[in-house]
Amino acid sequence: MVSLVYNTLSSTFSRANIFLKPQFSRRTSRLRINLSQFGPIWSSKVTNSNSFTTRCSSSSNRITEISCDDNDIVVLGIETSCDDTAAAVVRGNGEILSQVISSQADLLERYGGVAPKMAEEAHSQVIDQVVQRALDEANLTEKHLSAVAVTIGPGLSLCLRVGVRKARQIAGSFNLPIVGVHHMEAHALVARLVEMELQFPFLALLISGGHNLLVLARDLGHYVQLGTTIDDAIGEAYDKTARWLGLSMRRGGGSALEELAREGNAQSVKFSVPMKQHKDCNFSYAGLKTQVRLAIESKKIDTETPIFSASSQDRSLRADIAASFQRVAVLHLEERCERAIDWALKIEPSIKFLVVSGGVASNQYVRTRLGEVVKKNGLQLVCPPPKLCTDNGVMVAWTGIEHFRKGRFDLPPPADEPEDFVFDLRPRWPLGEEHTEGRSGARSLRTARIHPSLTSIIQSSTPQSLPFNNDVENMKHHAG
Numbered sequence: 001m002v003s004l005v006y007n008t009l010s011s012t013f014s015r016a017n018i019f020l021k022p023q024f025s026r027r028t029s030r031l032r033i034n035l036s037q038f039g040p041i042w043s044s045k046v047t048n049s050n051s052f053t054t055r056c057s058s059s060s061n062r063i064t065e066i067s068c069d070d071n072d073i074v075v076l077g078i079e080t081s082c083d084d085t086a087a088a089v090v091r092g093n094g095e096i097l098s099q100v101i102s103s104q105a106d107l108l109e110r111y112g113g114v115a116p117k118m119a120e121e122a123h124s125q126v127i128d129q130v131v132q133r134a135l136d137e138a139n140l141t142e143k144h145l146s147a148v149a150v151t152i153g154p155g156l157s158l159c160l161r162v163g164v165r166k167a168r169q170i171a172g173s174f175n176l177p178i179v180g181v182h183h184m185e186a187h188a189l190v191a192r193l194v195e196m197e198l199q200f201p202f203l204a205l206l207i208s209g210g211h212n213l214l215v216l217a218r219d220l221g222h223y224v225q226l227g228t229t230i231d232d233a234i235g236e237a238y239d240k241t242a243r244w245l246g247l248s249m250r251r252g253g254g255s256a257l258e259e260l261a262r263e264g265n266a267q268s269v270k271f272s273v274p275m276k277q278h279k280d281c282n283f284s285y286a287g288l289k290t291q292v293r294l295a296i297e298s299k300k301i302d303t304e305t306p307i308f309s310a311s312s313q314d315r316s317l318r319a320d321i322a323a324s325f326q327r328v329a330v331l332h333l334e335e336r337c338e339r340a341i342d343w344a345l346k347i348e349p350s351i352k353f354l355v356v357s358g359g360v361a362s363n364q365y366v367r368t369r370l371g372e373v374v375k376k377n378g379l380q381l382v383c384p385p386p387k388l389c390t391d392n393g394v395m396v397a398w399t400g401i402e403h404f405r406k407g408r409f410d411l412p413p414p415a416d417e418p419e420d421f422v423f424d425l426r427p428r429w430p431l432g433e434e435h436t437e438g439r440s441g442a443r444s445l446r447t448a449r450i451h452p453s454l455t456s457i458i459q460s461s462t463p464q465s466l467p468f469n470n471d472v473e474n475m476k477h478h479a480g
Contacts (some may be wrong), residue, residue, distance in 0.1 A: 001195050002280050068092075073146045074138075075404065076170070077397025078131065080123045080163030081155025081183045082210070087131045088393030089138035089145075092401050094193050097138035099387075099394050102126045106250075109232035127166050134393065141175040147409060149400020152180040153426025154210070160425045168423070170415045177409040178401040180424070183391075184211055184358075184431045185223070189402055190395035191355040191382045198355070198382055201348040205337055205370070206360035208391075209235030214286030214340040215431055216347060217355075220402055223432025224347065227281025227339045234329055235288040235360045237285035241292050241325050245318045246306045252390075258363050260307065264316070270293050271328040273335065280437065281340045284334065292325050337370060341377045343437060355382045362386035 022466060073092030080086070085102040104122050135141060149166035151159060171178040188204040199219065206213040212229035235254060242253030247260060271291045274284045296303060299317050307318060316419075337354070344351055354374045361383055374381040389393055403409065 004133040005062040006068045010134065014266060018229075028145060029254075061256075068146075068282040071463050073404065074140065074144055075179075075397045075400045076131070076134065076142075076148050077147050077181075077393040077395070077400055078127075078148070078150040078163045078167050079183075079391055079393050079396045080127065080152070080159045081151045082391060083119050084391045085126050085130050085162075086391060086393040086396075087134035088397050089134055089140060090193075090394055090397035090401060092146075092405070094196070094398075096394055097140070098134045098136075098195075099392060100130050101392060102388060116156045119156065120162060123159055123426040125164040127162055131166060131170070140169055142176070143176070145170075145176055145402050146397065147171075147177045147179055147400060149179040149396050150182050151396055152424065153185050153187070153360045153429040154183055155427060157425050158292055159320055160427065161423055164423045164425065166228055168417060168421075172413040173414045177404070177412060177414075179403050179409045180400045181396050181403075182429060182431060183425075184213055184215075186395040186399040187389075188215065189220075189399045190388050191357055192385050192402070193394070193398045194384050195219055195382045200345075200355055201351055202338060202349055202353040202355055202382075203344045203362075203379075204355040204357065205333070205340075206358045207234050207333070207356070207360035207366070209233060209239060209360075211235075211358065213431060214281045214336060215252060216344045216351075216435075220406060221408070225352065225434045225443065227344055227432065228434075229283040229285070234333065235358070236285070236287055237289050237325075237329060238360065240289055244293060244296055244303050245301075245311065245322060246303060248306070252359070254360060254363055257326065260319050261323040261326045261365070264319030264321070264381065265330055266281050266323040266327040268320040269480075271295070271322035271324055273328055273330050276335075279339070281336045281343065281435075285329065285332075288325070288329060288332075292321060295321055295324075298353050309392060324366060333366065334369055334373050337373050338458055340375070341373075343435065351379065353380050353382050355387055357384055359390045362389040363455050 054459060057160070065086055070092030074097070075090055075092075077090065078086070079367045083104040085104075086100065089097040091097060102122075104119060128230060132397060148167045148171045150163050152164055155424040170176065170271075184206050187206050187208070191204075192198045201218045203226075204213070204215045204217055206215065210233055212227075212233045213225065214227035216224040216226055220427075238257055239249070239253035242257040243249060245257070245260065247253060247256040250254070271288060274288050275282065299321070301314060301317055301321075305314070307315065310318065341351075341354065354370070356367065367383055370380050400409075
């Protein structure tokens with residue numbers, strides 16, 4: 001198999017680095033390289049572009065140095081890791097030339113979540129139009145690009161393949177280098193596009209439908225994972241709770257639940273905070289989801305009735321559950337961030353920023369509560385604008401730019417790449433090396449515990465006696 005990018009997974013999170021000791025500044029990139037092993041392909045590419053100035057060795061007639069200004073770096077970013085087809089064109093100085101997103105909201109509402117095969121088909125139907133529109137809105141063609149960046153993981157392999165295939169077609173046809181991007185790294189690094197003062201090292205909380213990550217970003221490509229989710233991520237818990245409460249999934253369950261929660265009493269339902277007994281930075285939302293489902297059953301809420309058809313009393317009950325769930329779900333984030341800040345400052349005392357990014361970071365309640373945590377610990381909170389928190393092509397393009405400056409990219413694929421070529425995809429792909437103190441006993445489902453208030457219910461009930469028997473069975477398994 002020909003590796004697209006990222007040959008190793010280590011604490012330095014390194015990509016295939018074909019350059020020796022690349023050097024760059026924030027505004028001007030200077031890459032010192034030796035490309036004699038790659039033949040003339042790069043000579044024709046760079047010398048014919050106005051974006052680069054080249055110096056060649058008189059003896060080998062090969063490029064030994066590429067010098068380019070950030071204004072001349074232009075990267076197309078393609079993102080298809082899950083349920084949105086996105087593309088964007090970004091300049092090296094941070095200027096967003098275009099941003100296009102094709103939503104799968106209709107599919108989400110129809111299937112109550114992401115259906116991988118349907119999502120793949122939806123990506124395939126629109127990927128060409130989305131990319132072309134991104135180029136058109138940037139008033140550029142592929143010939144103006146310096147490189148193509150594309151998400152190769154983590155995500156749904158069927159969906160990732162669509163974006164990678166398109167990226168390789170463009171890169172091969174127009175002789176462009178290609179940068180494979182880690183989806184969660186992109187969520188973290190897009191903060192550096194909107195906050196130019198954000199330098200390494202910094203702490204990042206990445207929260208989305210599939211991920212909860214607390215990461216110490218020590219340098220570009222060098223990450224220490226302080227905490228992760230041991231089961232369900234917060235975004236998935238938001239979506240499931242929203243669906244059970246009969247909310248519309250068209251704009252995403254998270255925003256609908258946050259809106260309903262404003263009507264409720266956040267203290268009315270006594271949900272327990274997950275993993276209080278585990279003194280680490282890991283996350284768990286499976287137990288909280290089960291608590292929500294049991295609360296819905298106990299209040300005899302008809303989950304088949306959409307919120308717009310509910311009586312005022314029923315709506316009030318649902319709002320109380322939404323508000324109580326949100327309070328505890330975010331309190332879990334707060335507690336983990338408190339501990340992560342303490343750990344991170346011991347490793348890197350110069351840290352000044354906490355970056356909060358990912359789809360759930362667009363939630364205003366989340367931002368407000370974490371803002372208080374950061375303020376109390378003397379740090380600054382950096383949250384990208386909501387349109388850059390959800391999955392988008394800008395974050396992919398910008399991450400591609402960051403690594404392109406360092407010379408971390410692959411050479412153009414062949415223009416006649418065979419149809420059966422096996423792409424290097426990373427559906428499951430850790431970001432950095434796990435911090436020793438971050439390992440949790442709860443990683444073993446046999447030792448994970450549940451709240452005492454649920455134990456008696458679970459032990460005295462058969463799966464058939466409860467409407468949500470799959471979660472109850474899981475909880476029994478968790479309880480050992």
